[in-house]
Amino acid sequence: MENKKHKIAIVGATGFTGSELARLLCQHENVTIKHITSERHQGKLFSDLHAQFLGIIDQELESADVIKESELDVIFLALPHGVSMDFVKKWKHKKSKIIDLSGDFRLSTPEVYKNWYQKDHVFIEGFEHAVYGQPELFADQIKKSSLVANPGCYPTASILSLAPLISAGLIQEGSVIIDAKSGLTGAGIKANDTTHFSNVNENFKAYGIGIHRHTVEIEEQFSILGKSKVQVQFTPHLLPIDRGILATSYANTTRKLDQESLISMYTDFYKEKPFVRIRNSAPSIKDVRGSHYCDIFPFWDQRTDRVIAISAIDNLLKGAASQAVHNMNLMLGLDEKTGLEQTPLRP
Amino acid sequence: MENKKHKIAIVGATGFTGSELARLLCQHENVTIKHITSERHQGKLFSDLHAQFLGIIDQELESADVIKESELDVIFLALPHGVSMDFVKKWKHKKSKIIDLSGDFRLSTPEVYKNWYQKDHVFIEGFEHAVYGQPELFADQIKKSSLVANPGCYPTASILSLAPLISAGLIQEGSVIIDAKSGLTGAGIKANDTTHFSNVNENFKAYGIGIHRHTVEIEEQFSILGKSKVQVQFTPHLLPIDRGILATSYANTTRKLDQESLISMYTDFYKEKPFVRIRNSAPSIKDVRGSHYCDIFPFWDQRTDRVIAISAIDNLLKGAASQAVHNMNLMLGLDEKTGLEQTPLRP
Amino acid sequence: MENKKHKIAIVGATGFTGSELARLLCQHENVTIKHITSERHQGKLFSDLHAQFLGIIDQELESADVIKESELDVIFLALPHGVSMDFVKKWKHKKSKIIDLSGDFRLSTPEVYKNWYQKDHVFIEGFEHAVYGQPELFADQIKKSSLVANPGCYPTASILSLAPLISAGLIQEGSVIIDAKSGLTGAGIKANDTTHFSNVNENFKAYGIGIHRHTVEIEEQFSILGKSKVQVQFTPHLLPIDRGILATSYANTTRKLDQESLISMYTDFYKEKPFVRIRNSAPSIKDVRGSHYCDIFPFWDQRTDRVIAISAIDNLLKGAASQAVHNMNLMLGLDEKTGLEQTPLRP
């Protein structure tokens, strides 16, 4: 039955996202990995780059040039921002569906893109077709799409944490503050001062204060969900761990709530979403690590009349690779859970 | 000149605070450690409990009973909340100055204490004399006091982060949100589920959401500084590191500011405070680890008209032991910097 | 087809081994988990104890008393040393196969057991039937056995690192030194001084020097493989990580070798063992974390005429739970790889 499998390619094998995509897809029952590409490392084996794959994926890395003539059902772009759009443009006449894990097609317009990414967009036409790939919120559009912009890691945790309240129109304008914390893999595989062990280990800091690009991504999606402009204060921090994001979201509501009704509202909102788990106490990052789950605890502080919603995801999975696979499942008409039911790895 | 040194005792040798006090005080030029007490371990050597002190402090641990008859200039209480007050009561007729590192005398009234600590206070009279020992804010009162309540670790980082704005009456009521993150030593030396390595390492979580005792401590001090009631949303989180607190404080202001004037305001406010360093970019925990410094970066977000102030301290030092030594220096009329000028240990 | 699945029970749900067994077995295609037991927590849900399983295994914990009357194909004992043997004795007339993850049936005789475990053995008869469950070395005996002693974590890494040379009779008597390092989960889930975060984090130490119980387990297996008595110097160390063991094994050989022939010898020895990977450079713990692989790099030091073999495993998997599943696969006549092909989780 091997030949009935969907053919996919992973463009960009070097980074964490590429290797996590490979890990998930090599065990996905409906898929065969036809190409893994890397311009810098073509000719080497995938397991030369990522030693954990020895004997598992010893496939040769190819140039992305092979994609042009290859019949592929899905192409995953695991490339840096500003690079992805070139490939999407180049392959616009191919019939393959594209899932882009960069930020190049997540925003509403080329102008907003330029504003926050300090770069002119080269494929403006893509904005018409691209669908924001948050499977819990936009499954219908994703199913019909051939270009999905896979959401950012912080936006995934942030948006899911408040979506039920935003959608219900219950949030006071101007009151949303998201204090988010991410493991180091969010900074990428490149060696630099930020990723040097001694700057991360036993340390903690905020960064990108007031200017992080994920701010606008969250604001745009909240504005769509809430049907009116939502401003967000978003502050990312760097945790001395490999994986995981925990977002602590604060918001004032337009009317008083209570704990019980808050939990109900969240449970209802996500009742057919198999990978969102509403908890009765605060989740920790290890409760979801290595899995596709997003765990959320919404808390009503009756002393201050404020909601505090805590959400946890694995930034490389629900915040990147497994979310991309989830989108692929939807785009190919497969059961959305296929290949995604790993239990979190703890401890 | 040995006999001109002030005689001090450390009551409670087992915990991190006790051992850090000993480390600082054994090298303090104006002090001699006369007693270190532990009920559970009396008879053992201090270095039996804390192996790093081998050959440095091999002093025998005594019962706290020895304190009664001993002539002491200063007694440090490094005891759990709810235990300290018994000793303060017992020794109320002694001439020794007392510095209590627990929460027993930090709050305004026995009622507030009972409310947040779920315990009746046994020494109500203490509330009349106790001074809140934040050296940067209340040095004059501390100098004259014989009972100092050493501030909590989170409150130290939190209060210093916004004190200039609160004191200037620039904060909008109801807008203060403090999202704080602490290393594990804040949870104490006792072995339990919270302190088990596998629950902390590679993990991160919020706790005490909406109910943490430090909330009221911060609110009370802010209300004193601001001369009107201030409500605070305070959320602590547990970092997978040994030492350090980073507080990210959000507040709306009563008028628009700008980055330059904000920095000036902070620099002016702390200009004669040798251990507060105002930075032009976000501090990280390792910038202050192992030291008495509190580093602060106040940021004006012109997009949202909000202040975000980031502060970093070592929870065991500026948040506990070195702050207690600072208070001692003030109480004894010494140069406030004595024994406190360690450079942060990084990496 | 659900009713064709083999019925299994996990006795002892509290610890890391129990939860890893549950994680692997709940996704094993030929198995259904009939009981998970815990005397202390019976009545609670498994996911109450191990929050990561919320919505995945919400099964109720039972008393081990239910095992007696339950028809089961395989019982896994995830219990402490000295407790397992009571249950094996109690259930000796049941037809279920038993896989014991404790040390109770790993050694050759009750006398050796008493010597190293300081405890009288209560089920001496068990020694006649128990098979040492190292699947790479004793698959034939395991297939026929109804009582398998699952190997210790250190012994697994140690034995596999030198087995090819020992089996070939190439090791000089008295020359074997194994310097092993383990992640903290090897010390168990119990909260005590050893497992307190601040004693582990940023720290490293040796322990059990000269007296660790795994010494005799390694010596006995080496003696069997080498057909003559082998003495081993074994020193365990505690790594500030959750998972993983790395063993650095030193041995003088009875004749000179070279790098190429050494690699050949190892590759040949393990050529039909799908979970042992011979590498051409030193493996790191993350190359195998979260997987059933044992990676080995044997190095011939021509300057000193000595072999240094480095092996890496995940102590909770290849060193415990996945090895138990491997044994189960062999005992039930299943493909030995079933349910065990997870790619290592890195980063």
Place this chain on the structure above:
Amino acid sequence: MENKKHKIAIVGATGFTGSELARLLCQHENVTIKHITSERHQGKLFSDLHAQFLGIIDQELESADVIKESELDVIFLALPHGVSMDFVKKWKHKKSKIIDLSGDFRLSTPEVYKNWYQKDHVFIEGFEHAVYGQPELFADQIKKSSLVANPGCYPTASILSLAPLISAGLIQEGSVIIDAKSGLTGAGIKANDTTHFSNVNENFKAYGIGIHRHTVEIEEQFSILGKSKVQVQFTPHLLPIDRGILATSYANTTRKLDQESLISMYTDFYKEKPFVRIRNSAPSIKDVRGSHYCDIFPFWDQRTDRVIAISAIDNLLKGAASQAVHNMNLMLGLDEKTGLEQTPLRP
């Protein structure tokens, strides 16, 4: 009295060693830091590079060219191997004493240097004068020297661990195996794959197996101490921590010993060495972190007739910067303990 202080310079401000030297020397009572140099960063402040020094050392970084004309008592070279020798050569006519923290003058001859460092030495004359700066072993020579080669970090821990036995001629030739483990700062401040957080964190590996340069440094010093050629098997490993080395040294002895006499032998050997602490149980890295101590536990294994000696140091201090200050104290005729009595920082 400021002008009576010895004038020193630190050449090479960028790295961990440079910043630790600055930290120790800025609080050393007999010293004033006249220059800190960096070619790449000249003109910046020292605290721009190392943020923890803000307000403590805000001194401007200079080019090393200023050294030529500056009157200096001691010059510390905190430079990479292969670079130091150029400066030692250039400044050979200066009266300043030089302490070189690189490996350039640690070995016996230019030939041995070339063999292990793969580089021709440019200042062969230096070999005649250079003294190996292990203060516990060669204090007399160091006091008279004007060029001290500060020992390597691994060699310091390794040599001290066995020096008493080697000096007594009690070690069997060919039996010494040193299995050493170091924190990441040993790999330096440069960002590369080795120092990337995700390759270090939750990981552990051996490296430089059979070929690490410190092997020959240890062998040469052991051969001097033992008055006959000693071969050593040395295997370094990388720990996921910032600081610290733990060496586990194995050796067979020429006659049987026992635990008591072993401890006596070590205690006697180091009895006037204030920074070596002989312990009765295994030290951990945190027992010495942030200090100049070397803690040693020698263990006699009566089962195997072998000595296992465990030693722990802070690689950046006893293994580099504080050892250099110790050497300076000896060279300047100061009390050897001056500025070096910091208590280890734990937790």
